[in-house]
Amino acid sequence: MPLSSSQFKIILREYDYKRTKNAQLLRSRQVEVNEKISLIQALDAKVVAKGIEASKLIIKEPFNRDVHLKTLKLELKALKEEKENLLEKYGYNKTYLDPIYDCELCQDTGYIHNKKCKCLKHALIDVAYEQSNLKSILLKENFSTFSFDYYSSNKLQGVGASPLDNIKGVYSRCKKFTESFDKEFSNLILFGQTGLGKTFLCNCIAKELLDTSHSVLYLSAFKLFKLLETYRFKNDDQEITYDDIDDIYTCDLLIIDDLGSEVINSFTSSELFSCLNTRLLSKKPTVISTNLHPSGLSKYYSDRIVSRILGDFVALQLVGADIRLQKYN
Structure with missing residues (x-):
């Protein structure tokens, strides 16, 4: 950004x-x-x-x-x-x-010892969100506006719970993540089919932490790797500095939305590992949303990436019927 x-x-x-x-x-x-x-x-x-x-x-x-x-x-x-x-x-x-x-x-x-202070990082991200219109989205998509009406109360075979009971558990875990953010280090991966509320919940988490003065960087997987590619290879007219990239590794919370939608190749795999590994080592939480099931990540990503995600992320599955289709019908 x-x-x-x-x-x-x-x-x-x-x-x-x-x-x-x-x-x-x-x-x-x-x-x-x-x-x-x-x-x-x-x-x-x-x-x-x-x-x-x-x-x-x-x-x-x-x-x-x-x-x-x-x-x-x-x-x-x-x-x-x-x-x-x-x-x-x-x-x-x-x-x-x-x-x-x-x-x-x-x-x-x-600045503190020539490094950006937390307050400056927050100010920079705040301005970036203003220009990207994300703040107006967060006013509509947050914990207080989240609706359970689109999740069925009928149990699903193979899940052991209804979509409604499942989403209540997922919602509760996401709330706990924000409430214990400064006390307990953890990472989340929200997965499930399209249209089940993964991005909405990411927005809920983002708003809750932005409101408590944390620096939150919210990027689609495509945007994340586009920024890294532009910086590494300088193949764009847009000026991207080291500080822009450093925010990816040092912001209080990084949210990667729709992982798996990017073009997956050796570059994106290498950068994803570097990003996740650096943040894990420095105890900086990350939230990922994806349509991919964790058990199927190995089809697209290296063993070391899968190992980081399966070993260090709390997996939250969303189930049910596509909410966008329900609204359309």
Whole structure:
């Protein structure tokens, strides 16, 4: 889901705005507190003086650098505690004059050690979804709008349950996946014939996690391998960067819709293994939907891919009659 450079610049300008806004807010707090508590300014001056004094000592006695730094650390800690006690004495929270950030992780820069912060990834994906119209789809297709009306209550031979009982179990497992997302690592593969609600349930999962500020990358299998192919071979006018591809491996949740609909060859098989294996090793959950039965995956994919899916994914089968045909009739 690559964005244009102009879109990326707009997002970065938002980070500039956050830093400016928070700096102004902190400054207004400092002015307010200084007017009420005159001793605060004196403590701030002491902090500056201690820093200058330590710098001079280190220049003069470089062999005692560690000693001077340790002393400075203790002195600054004492001054900080004195300042916090003053704030609380006058009815303020002791962190009232601490730097203010919308995101504590990256301090509103968007990056942590030259890598995109979770907040920036979420912002980028959010913009990509806006332009792909997925957000409007998720308003219609989510857990609250999921209907059980199209699933029969009659038991199916060979399944041991009715389509209705089966889908209630699948629905419950998908809900549990989102509810325990931050506590329990797991992966799902939804499989069954066309028109049984696999993509709808993927949308349900996506919306639930997007609403809780997780980065979710939702790609059809065709789109996933098209992005990887374009990046690897540079055979398209569209500019796709390393960061675009890196999101596939590092986003909180990757959803691959309709696996098996892509052109299956040595390239797609290799990339699929790399994608699944990398995410498994880094404990990044993946959800797959497919018309293929897990037992038939070996007809199309290598043993190592099948092994990853059968061994590390919870398989959820959907059964019943095609919902699209039911609506049409």
